[in-house]
Amino acid sequence: MTHSKMRVGLIDVDNRLPSLPLMKIKSYYSVRNIAAEFAYPLNYYEYDPLYASAIFDFSDKEFVPRRAIAGGTGYDPATRLPEEIETCQPDYSLYPQCDFSYQRFTYGCTRKCGFCVAWKMGTFEELAPMNLNPRGKSIYLLDNNFFASERWRENIKILIGYNQPVQFEGIDARIVSQDDEMLHYLNQVKLKNHGLHMAWDTPGIDMEPDFKKIIEKIKPYKITCYVLIGYFSTEEQDMHRVQTLDALGISPYVMPFNKSNYYQKTFAAWVNNPRLFKTIAWDTFLKNRQRKQIERWKQNEIKQGDNAFPFIRECQNKSLYGGQNE
């Protein structure tokens, strides 16, 4: 029961995944008998303070009032909750529909990849594990680089003990491929489908031998591999990585560096839909998509300024598909 008249407003900017910081903020205030609940633009005035949390930088933040205390990787990767809130257990009652638990044993990353926000979160830190969601049926592990921790053995034993399917967000293929003991323990964890998330982001590094080593011990269908494209990579390198992974039985998942770039968006749309990726050649997929866009352009549905417009202009210049608007 809450007694204080103070009301704390919580704004989930992305509205995609339950927000761990907001659950911790709710927990912090609830034990002090202060109500903390979701706030919406029409009733912002009822709350003080207001907290806003965003994971993604592309989320629309226009509706967040300037007085809100805003944080999360979607604002600035270096922002942290104050220590007294950060150490609270998450209050899952904020998201009654949430049927999984977050867990994290480390914060940040030991590597420094230029395109990534993980290492900008601050120095790599070991954390005490959190309580699980009482209604949770699986674990979503937030560690960016789980095996970079010196405590990986005790942490993975905790995960095995949960006996719930786990999704690993960050397994560093270059570390685990060199260590049979890590692979052995990984195999003991109950995994969600494709629940081992690895990455082959740098095309200049040949990771095929690492993945070959890994799948000697771990079934490849358990692995999803992120492939960053458009960050100093050529189309040939992008194709090489996704085809190599596919041939090994690992699911590639393309991450466009520039989500509004026509090629990057289209390549991701092809690879990330296994039904299309497995049955239609890239050239055919691209041609079909282009043909549809030419039709839309002819019907004036695509205009200058749209994402697809540079592609249409290129077709005009090359006199492809009839060239000028007829």
Ligand code: SF4
């Ligand atoms: S290893 Fe992964 S998590 Fe760490 S900085 Fe590189 S991309 Fe980010």
